[in-house]
Amino acid sequence: MTAILAATAGVDTGDTAWMLAATALVLLMTPALGLFYAGLVREKNTLNTFMMCLGAIAVATVTWALVGYSLAFDGDGSIVGGLHHAFLNDVGFTPRAGTTIPQLVFFAFQATFCIVTVALVSGAVVERMSFGPFMLFAALWSILVYAVLAHWSFGGGWLQANGTLDFAGGVPVEMGSGFSALAAAIVVGARKDYGRQALLPHNAMFVLLGAGLLWFGWFGFNGGSGFSTGNASVLAFTNTLLTPACTLLAWFILDLIRGRQVTAIGAATAIVVGCVGITPAGGFISPGWAMVLGFLVALPSYYVVVWRTRTRVDETLDVLAAHGVAGLFGIVFIGFFAQISWNGAADGLFYGDAGQLGSQLVAALAAPAYAFGMTYALLRVLGALMPLRGSEREEAIGMDIVHHGEEAYASSEGAILLNPEVGPDARVPVAEPV
Known part of the structure; x- marks a missing residue:
């Protein structure tokens, strides 16, 4: 008991309580994503789509505990971390450096990020990729792609050292999943009926419920990324309300212009796009700019959704548009509108610092390239060893x-x-x- 009390010196109980709640909120996002995805597919693939998300909880949690967490957050190597924390070695009650929360809580919070990101990638290959090969892919991807990008962005890696600002995962979560999804869709190939018949969502209510629960969980995702109950978390929490609401309104307008109807599937997609857009920027921009971001991020994501359906790339649930494109937009937006009075870190171009925009653009180029390239290579290797999809x-x-x-x-x-x-x-x- 004395050893535990000594280890908890420097731990703030209020911050820890908030982070425990935030961790639970983020974990909720994965079954919420399962509902969102399951409603978007055809009835005969409902369970499998949800099970891919559920499987991500099992696989990513184990790989994160074994090596992923250590590769992401051990040391300050420019490309990848070390293995000191492998198998949760030396991960206990002492505060994580730079925070007032136990490292065990920090580990658990970051684990939920890895979990939901792995689940996101499944949206590119549902309705045709076999369950077993996807589970193997998920395990390897969580180590080779997610852990590496997390280290680059907020584990002491080269992007962070270069000055890139990424509050809650625009690099590893959003761009990582979106551009990996594109690679996965290309390698696995299109569904047999793609382009020959309408492949329509079977349950719009699942989609709306899933989107609502995702938004709810996102308050922990972004609000928890300040690792305290301080100003950064409060700002990110508030911006997580404002940005998706503005994106939702903008999407209504775009739907009306294009088809004279406001669609439920479009509304659910808009909520996700807005949450994604504010993810990297949540603690770095003012509420006013967060609202502007919400309106603007709808445009590229909306038109990438429209464009993708006209191509031969069957990226089933538009992970690229909703996460890759929106995350990239949010990362670059920081370079223009980050403000020291709100973040204590840097100013963007609009406030006199062009260098910050340069740092953000480097991340916007490097993360998609790595995610796409590594995912493509990984699936090609797995495809040479086993069939990735059924007959x-x-x-x-x-x-x-x-x-x-x-x-x-x-x-x-x-x-x-x-x-x-x-x-x-x-x-x-x-x-x-x-």
Whole structure:
């Protein structure tokens, strides 16, 4: 007991309480993402899509504890951290350097970031990538891509040393997931029906509920990234309310201009885009600029969604547009409008410091290049060792039955039979309920 009390010297109980709550809020974001993604796919792939997000919790938590956390936050190597904290060595009750919270809490908070980022990437390959290969990919990606980018951005790596500002993960979470998703979609390939028939969301209410819960969790994601109950967290928390609201309004206007209707799927997407845009900038810009960011970030993301559907790239759930593009926009926006009076760190170009914009542009180029290149190479190697996706027949049946032996919505029509002599649309009759 004496040793524990000595270790907790310098720990602030109020800051720690807030960070414990913020950690729980961010963990909630992964099942919320599961709902969001599950509603966007076809009915036959509902469970599998959610399970990919649930699987990310298991895989990323373990890899983060084993080596990911250490590679991200041990030492100040320019490219990647060391292995001193591997297997949670020396991660205990003493405060994390530069904070007033125990390193165990810091570890857990950062773990939830890794988890949700891995889950985000699944949105590029749902409805056709096999569950087992995705789990292996998720484990390797969390180490080779996420941990490296996290080190670059806020673990003492070269971007941070170069002066890049990234409050809550614009580099490893948003650009990391978005541009990795693009690479994954290219390597895995399009769904068999892509471009030949409409592949429509099956449950808009799931999508809206998932988006609402994501926004709720994002208050912990951004608000917790100040690691205290101080001004930075308060500012980021408030900006997380303002920016998505403005993006939502801007998206309504864009929908009305383009199609004369305000769509529910568009509204849910707008909430995510706004949350993503403010993620890197939350503690660095004033509330007024946060509102401007909300309106402006809608434009590139909206038009990338529209453009992508006209291409042959089947990046299923538009992770690139919602996360990669919006995260890049937020990173660059800091270079223009960061303000010392709000962040205590640097001014942007608008306030007289052109150098900050240069630092942000370096990150906006380096992070997408690394995420795309490493993900592409990783999947190519895995694809040479095992099939990344099932057969066309299995895809036609649906990932739920093929990989989990269950259906999201039981029906009296029967269960699908996996029999090579029976067509993919065949069903086994089941007894009527007594």
